[in-house]
Structure formats: C-alpha cells, structure tokens
Amino acid sequence: MQPLDAIDTAILRAIQQNGRISNADLAQRVGLSPSACSRRLDILEKSGVVSGYYARISPKALDYRMIAIVHISLSGQFAKTLAEFEAAVKLCPNVLVCYLMSGEYDYILRIAAKDLEDYERIHRDWLSALPHVVKINSSFALREVIDRPSIGV
Amino acid sequence: MQPLDAIDTAILRAIQQNGRISNADLAQRVGLSPSACSRRLDILEKSGVVSGYYARISPKALDYRMIAIVHISLSGQFAKTLAEFEAAVKLCPNVLVCYLMSGEYDYILRIAAKDLEDYERIHRDWLSALPHVVKINSSFALREVIDRPSIGV
C-alpha cells in the first residue's frame, strides 16, 4: 500500500463521518472532480483501506443501557483451549468486542446488557458457561468518553 | 420508542452489514415495497435507532498493527478532575475508546499504535502527560476475536 496523500486523507475523514455521502458531494468537499474522486475511492476500497460501510445502531435506542468490561482468565494457553473458548464466545450476541491479551488476563470482553438484571443473566448463562474459564472480573462503564470507529486520520 | 417488529429487525441487520445498500435492494431483501421500506427506515433514523452511517477504515491498512488496552487511575473522582482528564484524552488521535469505569481503575482506554516504538511514544508524550494520572497499566492485544460495531439484532 502506497502512502496516502492529503486528498486521500480528506476522503477517508469524510466517509468516516458520513458513509452515505454521494460521490458528487464527496468530490466537492475534497476539491476534486467527481471522476477523479471516484477513481481514488475505488482504489481505497479495492486496496482494503476502506473495509466496508455500516450503519451505526444506537444500543440505547434498543434499550441496551449498560456496558460491561469483563476480564477473563483461562486454565491454560494451549491452542485447543483458546480455540474452544473463542468458538463459544462468538455465539453470545451480547459480546461486542473480544481480544486475546498479553498480561494478567487472557481475554478482555466488552458486553452490552439492558440492565443489571440482564447482565446477571448473561454472566450466569453465558460467561460462566464458557469452557476453561477460571476467573471472571466484571466492571461497568459509568460513561462513554470516546468511541471512534477507527483511528483519526 | 415502540418495539421493533421482525421487519424492522431485518432492516437493521441488513444496513448493519452494508450501510450503502440502496433502498430498492433493501426493500427486496426484507420483502417490502420500496416506498414502505423507505418509510420505515426514515422512522428508524429519525427516532435515533440508526444513529448514522460510516465507512470502516482498516487500521492495518494504515499501518496500525497494535492495539493496547490501558487502565488508568486518577488521584481523585472530583468532577473537575474527571473533566480535565477527559478534555485532554480527547485530543489524542490514537485513543479509539475511553470509558469512565466503576471498580479498581477509573478509565479504560483502547489505543491504536503502529508498533511498539510508536506505543512508547504515545505512552510518553500523551498518557503520562494526562492530568491527575497516578497509575497506568498497559496490556496488548494478541488477536482480535470479535469486533462488532453494535449488538446483534
């Protein structure tokens, strides 16, 4: 991937804020003709810099008002242990993010729940049932300060 | 917000996967006429269930290969202390996510960096310079298992 110039950067910034902007408007905003802008965007999409377009659904509007951050430790780091855990965690729709980590805990999860009672259900029926888990540590978000879809460019 | 029926759910699922789907295609996919589909989507947007559309930029394509999870403790929980910290953290473009938390640490951050050297720079120039910080704990993602933009509907 060749480095991005100022115009590519401006394109990325624009479509990151508005994924449904038309090519004509985008071109005007970055100071390019529609054809040139379309060519650049095409390259950015085909090269994988733009990996897709998504609608953002507000969790609150769907009545998901709680965000929990959960640290999990497993009984070992064998490949089979990790694979089985990951296959199981992928089945839980409340898990928004899951990272395999270095350090004290093996996994960090971000989980959406409707309320504390809902979280208790998730904890009981999903988290505690995950294979190879030996330690679960939950904490709760009091406020969302930043939530960017990607790095600022 | 009134509860969503099966068609609303199907609409949300579709636009979550493809934010640039045309209303005509969307209508066909959920089994509605274009006009009815447009009306429903309009309601979903105006009521805030759909909070926007955005392009997903691949951090890897921009050469950001590292994800760090950082736990931070402040010297107090006074409103002024939190406000000053949050104002400062918002200025760092590498911070993708920041939550004010209950529990042992005050904040959890998700940070993108190009490599370890880049992360050291961020740690030195940004994190350590944030006001009121008394404790920083960094760990690194070995693998991204799940990263959903929103909850599955």
Add this chain to the structure above:
DNA sequence: CGTGAAAGGGTTCACTC
C-alpha cells in the same frame, strides 16, 4: 486530473387498497 454527455437507476411523490 478535469470536462462533458449519456445512460441508467434511485428516490419520492400522489393515489389506492
């Protein structure tokens, strides 16, 4: 990279069931 034009498709009405 910009211009211009052609073609194709999408959105959005008013109206009906």
Add this chain to the structure above:
DNA sequence: GAGTGAACCCTTTCACG
C-alpha cells in the same frame, strides 16, 4: 400501514482533452 406507477433528479461512468 402497504402497494403501484410515474416523474424527476441525481449519480455514475465513459471517452477524450
């Protein structure tokens, strides 16, 4: 609420300078 049909606007995408 949902479907139909048509008009209008806009977008995309060429070939060429």
